[in-house]
Amino acid sequence: MTQKIAILGASGYTGAELVRLIATHPSMEIVALSGERKAGMAMGDVFPHLRHLNLPALVKIEEIDFSGVDLAFCALPHATSQEVIRELPLDLKVVDLSADFRLRDPAEYEKWYGKPHCAVEMQKEAVYGLTEFYRNEIRNARLCAGTGCNAAAGQYAIRPLIEAGVIDLDDILLDLKNGVSGAGRSLKENLLHAELSGGTYPYSAGGKHRHLGEFDQEFSKLAGRPVLVQFTPHLAPMNRGILASAYVKGDPQAVYKALSDRYASEAFIEVLPFGGLPSTRSIAGSNYVHVGVSADRIPGRAMVVVALDNLCKGSSGQAMQNANLMLGNDEMAGLTLAPLFP
Amino acid sequence: MTQKIAILGASGYTGAELVRLIATHPSMEIVALSGERKAGMAMGDVFPHLRHLNLPALVKIEEIDFSGVDLAFCALPHATSQEVIRELPLDLKVVDLSADFRLRDPAEYEKWYGKPHCAVEMQKEAVYGLTEFYRNEIRNARLCAGTGCNAAAGQYAIRPLIEAGVIDLDDILLDLKNGVSGAGRSLKENLLHAELSGGTYPYSAGGKHRHLGEFDQEFSKLAGRPVLVQFTPHLAPMNRGILASAYVKGDPQAVYKALSDRYASEAFIEVLPFGGLPSTRSIAGSNYVHVGVSADRIPGRAMVVVALDNLCKGSSGQAMQNANLMLGNDEMAGLTLAPLFP
Amino acid sequence: MTQKIAILGASGYTGAELVRLIATHPSMEIVALSGERKAGMAMGDVFPHLRHLNLPALVKIEEIDFSGVDLAFCALPHATSQEVIRELPLDLKVVDLSADFRLRDPAEYEKWYGKPHCAVEMQKEAVYGLTEFYRNEIRNARLCAGTGCNAAAGQYAIRPLIEAGVIDLDDILLDLKNGVSGAGRSLKENLLHAELSGGTYPYSAGGKHRHLGEFDQEFSKLAGRPVLVQFTPHLAPMNRGILASAYVKGDPQAVYKALSDRYASEAFIEVLPFGGLPSTRSIAGSNYVHVGVSADRIPGRAMVVVALDNLCKGSSGQAMQNANLMLGNDEMAGLTLAPLFP
Amino acid sequence: MTQKIAILGASGYTGAELVRLIATHPSMEIVALSGERKAGMAMGDVFPHLRHLNLPALVKIEEIDFSGVDLAFCALPHATSQEVIRELPLDLKVVDLSADFRLRDPAEYEKWYGKPHCAVEMQKEAVYGLTEFYRNEIRNARLCAGTGCNAAAGQYAIRPLIEAGVIDLDDILLDLKNGVSGAGRSLKENLLHAELSGGTYPYSAGGKHRHLGEFDQEFSKLAGRPVLVQFTPHLAPMNRGILASAYVKGDPQAVYKALSDRYASEAFIEVLPFGGLPSTRSIAGSNYVHVGVSADRIPGRAMVVVALDNLCKGSSGQAMQNANLMLGNDEMAGLTLAPLFP
Known part of the structure; x- marks a missing residue:
């Protein structure tokens, strides 16, 4: 069964890394890619190393129909991420790669990021995504917060x-x-x-x-x-x-x-x-x-x-590992690529 | 069905690249790895980036039992390769990555490599491995010669x-x-x-x-x-x-x-x-x-x-592509890994 | 005798390279450095590798008193350079590192740079700064145009x-x-x-x-x-x-x-x-x-x-070589630094 | 007055760095360069970045006449250095860049370097070359030991x-x-x-x-x-x-x-x-x-x-600074080259 995936913020390095991982993932399919400033562009023009893949063009987030999406990776900048995620359908599984949902305490968030959090309830709901230490929580999470690398x-x-x-x-x-x-x-x-x-x-x-x-x-x-x-x-x-x-x-x-x-x-x-x-x-x-x-x-x-x-285990690979858990996949699906050397 | 693979000369970069590709190949399994000077060592000690893989230790070529091997990749130095390959079982499929079987004409070989070829019959038999231009010949080859990068x-x-x-x-x-x-x-x-x-x-x-x-x-x-x-x-x-x-x-x-x-x-x-x-x-x-x-x-x-x-399309990836053809696999099996960027 | 030098556009790489060369030049002294966007900053804050030098702070060009200046290096962007140079005192020796005075023919300039030249008379006066081929002309020049690297x-x-x-x-x-x-x-x-x-x-x-x-x-x-x-x-x-x-x-x-x-x-x-x-x-x-x-x-x-x-022979070193000629110095003064290896 | 300099072990990086520094030094002249394995070669063939300099060819140490030499830099490997230095004329000023004379205590030397020192008397005589902290001792030293970088x-x-x-x-x-x-x-x-x-x-x-x-x-x-x-x-x-x-x-x-x-x-x-x-x-x-x-x-x-x-302040530059002190030069002579950036 194919899982339909959206990547919000696909024009940055973590977004591209997610695409790279999904390229050989056994059950995921990319159905939407967003990139605000590069909306309208083909992904292969933004990242030529991905031009051999058959990918949807970049669009603005509001153009995405999330009804058929199984999980969204959110690779947006800090602060933007919370604003976008609180507007997403409440039953959509989300793996966030930003810093927005890592800290449980709103005061700590404000201390380190310099402004109040705008989605405090979700901040409390989010599970911290260090897979090896929060595996069970992640398996049942709707919103998983990727850790800092x-x-x-x-x-x-x-x-x-x-x-x-x-x-x-x-x-x-x-x-x-x-x-x-x-x-x-x-x-x-x-x-x-x-x-x-x-x-x-x-x-x-x-x-x-x-x-x-x-x-x-x-x-x-x-x-x-x-x-x-x-x-x-x-x-x-x-x-x-x-x-x-x-x-x-x-x-x-x-x-x-x-x-x-x-x-x-x-x-x-x-x-x-x-x-x-x-x-x-x-x-x-x-x-x-x-x-x-x-x-x-x-x-x-x-x-x-x-x-x-x-970019991989510290960000997009971790996000994929967590998405696998949230979707009931083998935790290692798509992640067994050997390191590149030399 | 699993195909049993030997890699001769696994302690060099092209050998390691073959291991990397086979790590996510759907049907190949490595059963033997040779490395003359590093015989006895674990592959993960020679190449730490491969240490997570369950691989056979490096051995000398004469220690390998080729009876159960479906195909051997030969990633040995030029000149050594021809000496080794002529001693291999005649029904063993071989993909050679060295320069030894690229040239059809023994005189040309001697001109460019400075000494006579020691396996002239095999030199004639070998198919030139530029996949996109010799696909049919490769499909039927027993000995395929990888091209220079x-x-x-x-x-x-x-x-x-x-x-x-x-x-x-x-x-x-x-x-x-x-x-x-x-x-x-x-x-x-x-x-x-x-x-x-x-x-x-x-x-x-x-x-x-x-x-x-x-x-x-x-x-x-x-x-x-x-x-x-x-x-x-x-x-x-x-x-x-x-x-x-x-x-x-x-x-x-x-x-x-x-x-x-x-x-x-x-x-x-x-x-x-x-x-x-x-x-x-x-x-x-x-x-x-x-x-x-x-x-x-x-x-x-x-x-x-x-x-x-x-190392990939110019050598080990090409070799894998040709091995896929020789073994009746999908030509792209194990080769759809997206480029690494950045 | 010390020669008083101004560098216009000192916040770019060619400007910094001129400062590096003058640091061990036997007769030149920097009396003014300009940098439009970084005016007011110390050179050592813009380029920490130069912080040990006793240098004037960056100023805007209009703040420079050119009356005591013997020669100005102009390391400004193309198009800006011609606008600045035509306003400089007519008896000031100038070595320009931009593209503005390299081409003798205004039509050629317009063809390659996409707009008409605004100092056509100076364009004609300028000497092409490929030292080994225009040495005599440079020796007598008031305005010398550095070549493209x-x-x-x-x-x-x-x-x-x-x-x-x-x-x-x-x-x-x-x-x-x-x-x-x-x-x-x-x-x-x-x-x-x-x-x-x-x-x-x-x-x-x-x-x-x-x-x-x-x-x-x-x-x-x-x-x-x-x-x-x-x-x-x-x-x-x-x-x-x-x-x-x-x-x-x-x-x-x-x-x-x-x-x-x-x-x-x-x-x-x-x-x-x-x-x-x-x-x-x-x-x-x-x-x-x-x-x-x-x-x-x-x-x-x-x-x-x-x-x-x-940056050196292709730009700032060439400029220095030409400045030496224009000022009557030994052509090699300040330029015998050996290459850095490894 | 020109100071005549020999560099023993000139075919390594610290030797080449010394040559680079002497190239613009106001009073030093290289009269001998040694390189055991590369004896007979021109320095410009060993280090092409030095080929514009007029340098003596590499020779074996025993070919050097030290009678006219004012100071020898010894850039030989550890252990070799002590064997060579103890055979040099006792009135020759020596700046050693190896580890051989850094430690005062023979037992400490043996502990860290795994064998007894063969020139214990000189080990005691040598001054530790961290210029800013041993300036006076260095000024009067005959044998100065460069520090580890x-x-x-x-x-x-x-x-x-x-x-x-x-x-x-x-x-x-x-x-x-x-x-x-x-x-x-x-x-x-x-x-x-x-x-x-x-x-x-x-x-x-x-x-x-x-x-x-x-x-x-x-x-x-x-x-x-x-x-x-x-x-x-x-x-x-x-x-x-x-x-x-x-x-x-x-x-x-x-x-x-x-x-x-x-x-x-x-x-x-x-x-x-x-x-x-x-x-x-x-x-x-x-x-x-x-x-x-x-x-x-x-x-x-x-x-x-x-x-x-x-290579510079951590080794050859320090050695030069110390040599300047030992020869009565300005301590900074030949050492004011600005860093190379970018």
Whole structure:
């Protein structure tokens, strides 16, 4: 049985990534693609790498007839997303890729995003889409909120350690190296090839990055007490991938055991042998996550390294995984593409 | 029905690419992987991006029992390949990715490769694997010779023009821009990131590149007279992709018609609208080919631009396409993965 | 004696490159920097790599007192440049880096740039700034027009061959591979790292690129008859550098002799041994030009390859070289920085 | 007065970088270049970017007459360096770029480098070459030991904080992002463009990197008690540059004050305004260092970010700065080249 899919906001990178994944998905069919500024254009003109596919042209959202749609992916910008989703039919399954429904607390939303939420009821209804930790809730959700890509990477490193109680909750430090596609297709000087290639630098340093709101919410809930982490991303001259270097205080072997136990049955999460060091090149283009643990020479300190593809497992792949759950598909449907290397 | 596949020479890039393609192939299963120097290692240790797959360990070729194998891909170095293939069971279907069986004429082989061929009978038997032009022969072949990646790119640009008789056969010029994976996983100074990134330069200039042997053989056969082309590749700081800029003398509209007519029913070959300019970024990671034609301001001169992925359509994807034909599969099985962008 | 220098349009890449060169120039001092949209900012905030220098803040052009200025570099956008320069003091020496004064014929200017020139008298007065070929004129010029970066690369390959009469004037083909900084600091989707890195594609194909106006003017003048060349640039994922592959019909040894004779006494132009193949990596960051000649296997055909840095020798370095001549300095002053490798 | 310079080990990247710097140095002249495996070759054939320079050919070390040499830079591999240096004339000034003379304690040397030192007396005599902190000792040294490039980056971040007593000495964490040229011109699979470009990963994790020996020695000496830091480098797809993200516990304003006070009079070290975030792109190709400090949202925690060019300020530029001191030159001679951007 074919599932009819709409993608709202298909002219950005996460929208295109969804199309890429659906191209080899066994049961999904794209019936509508929206793109406000590019309405009227063929998808193959917006993204030439998709020109071989038989796709509907981009339209404005209001032109879409949702009556026959089984699920909508919403890949719109933050703030826009909540405005669009509250107008969608209430029985339509929605997987949102924006930041709009990640935080449960309206005050936290306003703190991190700078304005009140306009669909507070839906904010409460939404399920947080970190699949491996909210699988049952997602299966029954109508509205699933995709996580931040950094938030996903950091949580894959830290959640099992909080669950297992093996680390100092007051000394968690996340140093991330981020591929540039995380910034989207936005026209900014610092994203130009001439400015970015061949160099690296931190941004949103010192606790300013919005994904901290997700870390605070999730880690505190898990720990049953407030947990604040340090988190600084660094832009690296690569298109896809996040490498999260998480520095924790705890016994390295206990850290390793917590992670390998927790992920033993997770098909998309590969825990390397102790001491193994993940690379973003080994997961790019795929939904797989590589996790490594190293002991430091200083006793009681460990480094957990997580590598994932921000556009796939960190965004559109996660969204697809959640959509599979919501539609009763095999969770891995369309997501077993191997990473692209070299 | 599952087809049992062996990959000889699985520790190089084309071997790994075959594994990537088979990972989502509907009917193929890998039963043996060989790697002389890395025999005994797990494939996931040689190529960490494949570690999530359940694969046999690398072995030496003589350890493989070919009795249950339906088809062997041979991704060995040139010269080694012929020595290995002549020892394989005579009823085993073989798709060779090396240069060893591309040229029909032993003298031509010796001229371009510097030593006599050691399996001349098989050299005669082998079918040239440019799928779109040898489909019927490949379907019935036991031994199929993969083309050179440059030779594929150039032929996609030029063959229809010779067939249609729309260009001057004495003035064909191919300027290629080549991704570095074409050089394989070899340890050479000029392939280091520090040496190659951020720059470009020509190599094998002036008619020295071995793929000229294929151009000579194929174009002359097609034209019924000797055809010599100019061909110079340039190394570009990209991992995958060949961009072939083919400069021809002929009416641009006739050139365009010849190409769009010829490829109208080819699922993997996309001819862009007249004046369209292909990019390697739009085909990387896929088996698709983009073809564009532009008129020059000087009447009677045209440029044909072909973009393909050297590791996929130029090598392992082509090999898979041919294997599908030889095994009676849908020709596109396992090959519809969309390109990876960005 | 210190020469007082103003740079108009200092917030773009060519402006920053001029500042870089002047930083180690023995006799020049920057007294004014203009940047319309960034007026009021410190140069070190616009270009952090220049923050160690003691530089005047960016101002609007009308704020500059030109009375004590010895020479102004004008690194403004095309069309703006002519409007600004015609208002400058008539005794001020000016080196213009825009396209505005490259073409002598107002009709040609209008044809290539789409509108009439607004300073036709100055257009006639200006000297074409290809230093090695207009050295005496430049020495006496008040207004020197920098060449296009592609135009420079192509002319270094072809001019000596026309002068020596060793090639077929009706069959000159230039295939260029271009670094992205040639497009300036402009916010365009195709210049984003995510879009450009790892791939290559042609642009302005088929005789549409504006630098053809310079080729036409210069080659025809040199040959004493109309000469039209084919010229197609390709964007390559590198920040600096142009590699011009020039395909000509003529005896390769005669071609080589013409080039090595012509450039024997030119300090910035290195002709490699016959068969040598230049790389953009070997000249990046410098004012040096590498020239190589290869014979094709087809008799009577040769390839000339020129590598230069588009921002330096192709633009700001050339401008500095010309300014040195106009100010009576050693022509090489400030320009002997070795290329940066790796 | 011209100073006659020999470079031992000129066929590697640090050797070539020294040649680049001397090319515009006001008083140095290269009189000898050694390269064991490439003896007999012209430097311009080993490094085409240096071919415009008039340089002596590479020779074996034993062919060099040191009688007229004022100073030798020794850019040989670790372990080889000590064997060569102990045979040099005892009155020859030597700046060593290897690891051989960085550690004062023979036991520490053996611990980190795995074998006994063969020139223990010289090991004691050598001065540690972190210019800004050992300026007087260097001025009077005969043998100066260049620091590790990571060790330099980390020390620029941390030394003033230990001196000022503003941080917790037991909780210093260094996460470095490293350009690939730091690995030298060595032929390793992981340094190939196809393997490295577009991705990032940690290496020598958990306290295994040899530069820890330098941190231990220097920080403990400074603090007057043992100080052990955490330090993990990550390979990033860039050719030049180290970005050191140093996480410390201390008042951010006190941290900032310690750094800005300490470096106020240092010409090569730029402390950005509080909150400023350095980029490796802003220092590449130069001897300048950018230092930034950010407060974390958690009180009492700060991040110090240091960007420097590993080949220049981290190695050959530092060596030149020290050589200037040893020869009585202006310390900045030949080192004021502005960074290359873009």
